[in-house]
Every structure is written in C-alpha cells, then in structure tokens.
Amino acid sequence: MLLQDHSIVITGAASGIGRATALAAAREGARIAVSDVDSAGLAATVEQAEALGAAVYSDTLDVSNAQHVEAYMGAVVERFGRIDGAFNNAGVGGDIARLHQLGEDLWDRVMDVNLKGVWLCMKYQVLHMRHNGDGASIVNMASAAGLVGFPNNSAYSAAKHGVVGLTKSAAGEYARDNIRINAVCPGYIDTPMVATLEKTRPGLVGATLQGVPMRRLGTVEEVAEAVIFLLSPRSSFMTGHAMSIDGGMVVL
Template sequence: METKQQGIFAGKAAFITGAGTGIGRATALAFAREGAQVAVVGITATDNQETVRLIEQQGGRAVAATCDVTRPEDVQAALAKTIDAFGRLDYAFNNAGVEQQAALPAELDEDEWDRIHDINLRGMYLCLKHEIPLILQQGGGAIVNTSSGAGVVGIPKNMAYTAAKHGVIGLTRSAALDYAPQNLRINAVCPGYIDTPMMDRFTGGTDAGRAEVVAQEPIGRMGTPEEVANAVIWLCSDASSFVVGHALVVDGGQTIQ
C-alpha cells in the first residue's frame, strides 16, 4: 500500500513503542492520519498486528515489530525493520511502560523495583540511544517520551513507578539540551488517569475502582488515549518548534490540586 501523501507528516516515518494498545495505539493512528509511515512496536505481536490493521484500514502504511524495550538487540532490530520498510526515521514516541504493584516503600520487593525501572526508565534510555543517530541522519526531527502525572508529583504506594517517571523527565531534559542544536527536539508527555487497559488493571476493572479514580480528576472524568495522542502530535509538529525539554502534563488538572 502506498504512503498517504497528505497531512503534516507526509513522507515521514514514526517509531512508536507500546503501540499495541491504549495511548500507543491511538498515537500510531494519529500519526498515520497525518501522513506518517508508522512502525508499530510492542511486546505482543497480535496487538501490534491489530494496530497495523487499523492504520491500513484508514489508508495508512505501517509495519509491526515485536520488541522488549529492555533488550538492546530487540530495540535495534525493531529500528532496523523500520529503516528497511521506510528508509528513514523522523519521529519517535517512546511510550512502552508498565504499572507498579502497589506497595508501601518498606514493603516494596526489590525485584519489582528492578522490573519497573528496567522497562520504564532503562527501556527509555535504550530507545533514545538507538533512535537518535537515525533521526539525525534526516537532519533532525522530534522525540516524545511518556512520563506520567507521577513524574511531577508523588503517588502513594507507587515509589518505584514515581521514581522511574521522574527519571524520564530528567532523561528527557538532559538529552534535549544535548541535541537541540542539531534540530532534534526531545520532550515528554505526562498523562494523568487515562482510560486504557493499564488503567483497567490499576483500578481492578471495577465500577468502584473507576469511580475512585474519576473522583481525583477535577475535570470529572478520565482522559482518552486520543487526547494524549493529540499532545504527542503537537509536540512533534512544527507548531511546537520552540518547545524543547518540556514535560507536558495532560491530566485534567489532577496534579495542580
């Protein structure tokens, strides 16, 4: 199928991790609607393929790559597949992440600490490390990293997750300074409570659990994956050309209470 030749990203290519579901899938679809060729990257092949199907259904072009972001060889292979398919890389949305099993700090298992940091922070570093040279070959572009509302405030019983998401913002700001002179803008997006499969796990999938989350949102509802996708598209577009190293909070006002 031919690449769409319309939209603000026409002729460009985007690499999106965690693209099999939720925010990642919504953002992959948004990039495709704006004309980008999309590498759909995630841990579950069937989820990736469904995102590809949805992109192709709307007239876009995509390729799927199964990838564990904690494994550098997986990240490199997924990027190589992207270059083989599209011949270039212009944008990356590093979105793969997992939630923590709630626990008080003194009761937090060391293995759980390591798991959260391996995926949510080390995986971010590995993706950045291998994406940056490819984007620079095109003369620049943009990268967005997924932090969280937990990247700007503390979350009770979520010390590992909160620390990792704070780390994502630090990583983003440091890398942004290093590459801004080379026309590569690096920013972060910080979602609040978004209605995704991860949120279903966080709330237990019950009406009571969802109501407890919604009660924390001044706007009176959870956000949608598409609302976060819109923020990512803006951060990658020329409309945000003077935005560098920023952590854009998309949370319905939750973190300013």
C-alpha cells in the same frame, strides 16, 4: 496533514495510548513503525492502521533489550529510509504497595521497561536522526506520577520522574542537532492499565478522580492529540518540555 510522509516510531503500540497514537499518526499521513511485546494486539493495530491507508512496519520488540532495540531501529531505517519522529510509550503499571512491600523483581521490571527502555530507544533513535539534516522530534511517555509523588506506587513514580529528567537532559544534548525531545505527563487515562489498577484496588481510581478538577478520566485520543502536536512541526520551538494532559490534576 501534520505528519505527511514522516516516518514515526511508536513503542507499546498494541494497546491503549500507543495504539491510539499510531492510528492518529496514520490519519495525519505518517508512515508508522509500531512495536510491542504483545504480538496479537500489535497485529490488530497494524490491521486498523492499514485500513486507514498507512504504510506500516511492525515487529515485536521488548524495549528493555538493548540488542533488540538497536536491531529494530536499524530495520525501521532500512524500511523507511529515516526516522523523523518517535513516541517512546511502552510501559508497565507497577504494583500498588508500600515500598517496603515491593520485591526487587518488581522494582527492576518497572525500571527496565519504563526508564531504561526509554533511554535505549532514544539512544538508537538519535544515532539515525542525527543524519536527517532537517531534524527530528522525540516524545517520551512520562506521567503525572513523573511530576508529583504517587504514594503506594513509588517504583512507577520514580521511573517516570526519571523519564522527565532524561528528557530534559537529552533535549539539551541534541538541540544543536535539531532533534527536539519532549515528554507527556498524562493523568488517569481510560486504558487497560487503569482498568487493571481498578481491579486490583477497587475504588482507588474513583477516589483519585475526586481530586482532579475536571472529575473524569482522559481518553486515549486526548493524549494522542498532544503527542501528534509535539511530533509535528507545529511545535518547532518546543524542547525539554514535560506536558501535562491531566484535567488539571497536577497544576491546579
């Protein structure tokens, strides 16, 4: 198994890609620390992971709150002894509107969760990971919208471009500590976030898929597979990479 006895932290694990990755890590033999602001969804993830035989630590966590993030990472180390890997996945979708129509509250919320949240999680993860001796791996959730513009969702796209920059910079800073830091950049994936987008703007997702060479949504399992690879020793010489998982959307 790829993550046998690894302690893996996963944020935004109550739903979608986060839950699928938590379950995939459990199947690969990891001890998992899962968190989310949604306690009911989180409880369902815990139940499914425990049914797979995984050791699970869970608590609610708002990734934009520095004190909570610091306490949470400390609690994981208390419980599991160390953090071998982390998937900083929690995020919000933003509103579909032109930028002059965006409110400051919306801008701040998207930046706080999608960008500051990733920085805060990394900050309190590397503090512990530096003492591992044999290194660690961090995977940050960016997006295809972190590689190219996303007209009518500029706050989201700006935050995800920020995640890519943060990932590359951090990869350089911590390579000497043997902490690898990569990002994943999914295109449209079949999750509640995309269902909400489709409800708000019917037809938008279908129209976008016309520009995707593979002409379909990705699945949460397809993203989870890539994340597990980046968390595992299989990707031992990869750092600072922003990996597209998008059916050819950005590169073709």
